[in-house]
Amino acid sequence: MSDVLDSYPLLLRGAWTTVQITLYGAAFALVLALLFGLAGASRSAALRAVNRIYVEFFRGVAALVLMYWFFYALPLLGLRFTPIAAAVLAIGLNYGAYGAEVVRGSIKAVPRAQWEAACALNFTAGQRMRRVLLPQATALMLPPFGNLLIELMKATAGVSLVSIADLTFRAKQIQASTGQTAATFAVILVIYFVIAQALQVLVRLAERRTERMLGRRPQARPIPIAATTGEVMAP
Template identity: 90%
Template structure:
């Protein structure tokens, strides 16, 4: 175990690479999820068809297979990607498909009365989405997005197969040099857990901020003048 712990600089560099790929992949997946998820709520059949094609295809294909395709197969056709670009594309496309369904379902879960109220205020379709529907849907999206973010982070363990020196890649190097298999993978098990918990904390913070922005979870406060006679007002 001591030999494994002495190799912590390698593990920290690998962990940093894992975090970077997680962030890049999550941003790419979020952009795709919003674009195709909102397309799934559109009235036009063409946009809804585009949503279904993207979601069904990339949700049904393994991220590792996509990674191999971008890194090993497409260069044969003249398209070359760096290992990190191939990993981000594969992970983003795969998890963006799951996220698109979260976006679509969350927008459609907003009560129709909210949409009708926005129409009564003469909002355009873009204003209804930006000012009324999307802010409320965001509160519904965040919990499942948190789960997808952690799953995306764990999926980055496969990028070591395309020669990216992530946490798993570094662990394999240390295991090969020290011969301590159990100790090495026990350490990175804990490191992946710590990264996942850090991501979960960030999602929780985003949930609380979104709830405050929407005025949820905060009890209304009334002034003494507004309280009925004989009713105590809490400070």
């Protein structure tokens, strides 16, 4: 174990690479999720068709296969990507498809009365979406987005297969040099867990900020009816 812990500079560099790919992939996936999620919630049949094609295709293809395609297959056709670009494209396209369904479902889950009230105020379609529907839908999106973010982070463990020196890649190097398999992978297990918890904390902070922006507060516990009549409730 001491030999593994002495290799902490390698592990830290690998962890930082993992965090970078996670953030880049998450940002790309978020943009795709918003674009195609809004298309899926549109009243236009053509935009809804575009949403279905994107979601069904990229949700049905493994991120690792996409990564191999971008890094190994497309160069044969003259399109070359750096390892990190290939990883971010593959992960972003794959998880963006899942995120698009979250966005579409969250918008659809906003009560229709909110849409009707916006129409009564003569809001344009853009104003209805920007001022009424999206703020409320965001509060519904964040919990599933948090789950997808952690899943995306765990999916980055596969980027070592396209020669990216992430946390898993560094662990394999340390395992090969020290011969301590159990200790090495126990350490990176803890590191992945710490990264996941840090991401979850950020999502929870975003949830609380969104709730405050919407003016929502935790509901007070109801007072028992008997308490208002002076009766003593049994514990």
